[in-house]
Amino acid sequence: LHISLLQADLSWENAQENINYFTEQIDKISNDLDLIVLPEMFTTGFSMNAKELAEEMNGKTVNWMRETAIKKQSAVVGSLIISENENFYNRLFFVFPSGEFQYYDKKHTFTLAKEHETYNSGSKKLIVEYKGWKICPLICYDLRFPVWARNVEDYDLLIYVASWPEKRINAWDTLLKA
Secondary structure (H helix, E strand, C coil): CCEEECCCCCCCCCHHHHHHHHHHHHHCCCCCCCEEECCCCCCCCCCCCHHHHCECCCCHHHHHHHHHHHHHCCEEEEEEEEEECCEEEEEEEEECCCCCEEEEECCCCCHHHCHHHCCCCCCCCCCEEECCEEEEEEEHHHHHCHHHHCCCCCCCEEEEECCCCHHHHHHHHHHHHC
8 A cells, every 4th residue: 555644733723724734735645645644633633622623424524535535546544523413523534535434433532631521432443445455543542552453353454543742752652562
């Protein structure tokens, strides 16, 4: 797989500015690409202001991800704040080049930041089949629970999208190796 990982110093809680930034970066990428990976909560930063920032499943960002995947003929993956049935989720979308998508709700909320008081936890892993690969996408704090990433589904690739602070990069690097 040809993969592009995009990082950013996100504009705090400014979805349009972040979408503009990622659009510009993605437009610079060659078309010989299979997968574009965006950060956790890539439109807002890791925010607890879900009530003000959440989008619906057919909202602007999901539509932007679908349009981008179709335009680039590449899968696009990243998470954002979703409101559904009066609950909020840190939801990862894996959008195929056709515009169809699958999603995963973050299982392990970051209790130290009281994420569990704002966001509902998911209960199901997602294994995506794409271009002959079985991909398991997870979100940030899921990394601290290796049993959740255990490869009992025989996946080929594990992807973590995250909004991890630089001051804890050593912990991130150590956990990734583990």
